[in-house]
Amino acid sequence: xxPNVQVPRPLRAQSLHFPDAELLPxxxxxxxxxxxxxxxxxxxxxxxxxxxxxxxxxxxxxRTSPEAFYEAAVAGxxxxxxxxxxxxxxxxxxxxxxxxxxxxxxxGIVYQEVFGPDRAQCAASMLxxxxxxxxxxxxxxxxxxxxxxxxxxxxxxxxxxxxxxxxARRERLPVAVHLGESKEETEFVRDGAGPxxxxxxxxxxxxxxxxxxxxxxxxxxxxxxRGALCIHCVQVSPADVELxxxxxxxVAHCPRSNSAHRHGRMPLxxxxxxxxxxxxxTDSVVSVGDLDLWAEAEAAGLAAAGALRALTxxxxxxxxxxxxxxxxxxxxxxxxxxxxxxxxxxxxxxLTVVSGRIVHQISAT
Ligand SMILES: [Zn+2]
Numbered sequence: 001x002x003p004n005v006q007v008p009r010p011l012r013a014q015s016l017h018f019p020d021a022e023l024l025p026x027x028x029x030x031x032x033x034x035x036x037x038x039x040x041x042x043x044x045x046x047x048x049x050x051x052x053x054x055x056x057x058x059x060x061x062x063r064t065s066p067e068a069f070y071e072a073a074v075a076g077x078x079x080x081x082x083x084x085x086x087x088x089x090x091x092x093x094x095x096x097x098x099x100x101x102x103x104x105x106x107x108g109i110v111y112q113e114v115f116g117p118d119r120a121q122c123a124a125s126m127l128x129x130x131x132x133x134x135x136x137x138x139x140x141x142x143x144x145x146x147x148x149x150x151x152x153x154x155x156x157x158x159x160x161x162x163x164x165x166x167x168a169r170r171e172r173l174p175v176a177v178h179l180g181e182s183k184e185e186t187e188f189v190r191d192g193a194g195p196x197x198x199x200x201x202x203x204x205x206x207x208x209x210x211x212x213x214x215x216x217x218x219x220x221x222x223x224x225x226r227g228a229l230c231i232h233c234v235q236v237s238p239a240d241v242e243l244x245x246x247x248x249x250x251v252a253h254c255p256r257s258n259s260a261h262r263h264g265r266m267p268l269x270x271x272x273x274x275x276x277x278x279x280x281x282t283d284s285v286v287s288v289g290d291l292d293l294w295a296e297a298e299a300a301g302l303a304a305a306g307a308l309r310a311l312t313x314x315x316x317x318x319x320x321x322x323x324x325x326x327x328x329x330x331x332x333x334x335x336x337x338x339x340x341x342x343x344x345x346x347x348x349x350x351l352t353v354v355s356g357r358i359v360h361q362i363s364a365t
Pocket of ligand 1: 031
């Protein structure tokens with residue numbers, strides 16, 4: 001890393017020249033659902049009501065074969081690379097992205113999702129999670145980490161949250177949660193009311209009001225351990241932000257998804273002032289249409305250097321990987337992109353490199 005004349009050139013090293021280009025650290029996407037890549041871009045999935053939308057996605061997932069999930073994951077990883085995204089934080093339930101990243105040589109954290117809104121399902125859900133972890137853990141490498149994700153307050157019972165939190169601590173698995181996303185979620189947790197509560201009661205599941213915000217509820221259950229990645233965090237108060245800071249949790253901000261589902265704006269400045277590590281994520285292409293992180297930064301009100309920092313070193317920090325990636329420095333992994341810039345156009349990514357290996361390149365014509 002350094003000026004051309006100073007960098008040692010090992011024998012037989014490949015030499016590439018980009019005279020009119022920018023060299024950037026690889027981008028970090030702090031929240032993806034790449035196993036759903038095949039469902040992206042279709043207007044038929046647009047559904048203004050959040051609960052109905054979640055149901056629709058669940059139905060579509062039930063109709064997808066393991067092979068199709070794997071293909072979707074591979075396509076999603078390649079799409080990331082073509083956009084200069086060299087690290088992803090994925091939440092998913094099929095393991096497809098863990099397998100795809102391993103097979104393709106990608107970098108990321110894959111949080112295995114677990115569901116179970118009924119207390120009576122807790123043991124069965126844990127068994128399923130432990131089996132999945134057993135299968136997927138062997139795929140981990142120095143650049144591919146397995147974690148766990150109890151999905152969201154309206155799909156996970158309090159006992160399941162506690163069981164997953166204890167398991168994650170015991171097994172040293174990083175944790176990610178969807179948290180503070182919608183007003184309906186707040187109503188569900190605080191009052192035990194609203195559409196999520198009605199739907200679960202309709203299935204014979206008993207729901208209690210917690211008289212607390214979703215953040216305070218999960219903090220009380222021990223879920224918000226150090227480094228826990230909290231996805232969305234739109235519906236948060238200053239006290240919630242303080243709780244997240246104290247816990248050492250980090251945040252994945254998904255501005256375009258929040259706006260597509262009309263959840264509102266997250267208080268970015270509150271998190272910044274509190275010093276909570278915060279990265280940007282696209283969420284799923286089913287919500288936002290594509291994996292354009294620059295558009296996310298723009299939607300977050302960030303520009304130029306602020307956007308670049310958010311998509312690189314701050315994203316790395318949110319995932320606990322700032323010592324390995326996020327900036328071009330001696331001693332860090334060679335995760336980088338080369339792009340050419342045309343006025344009034346989005347830059348064209350010419351080359352993407354993960355850990356010193358070319359994973360995407362536009363051939364010179
Ligand atoms: Zn999500």
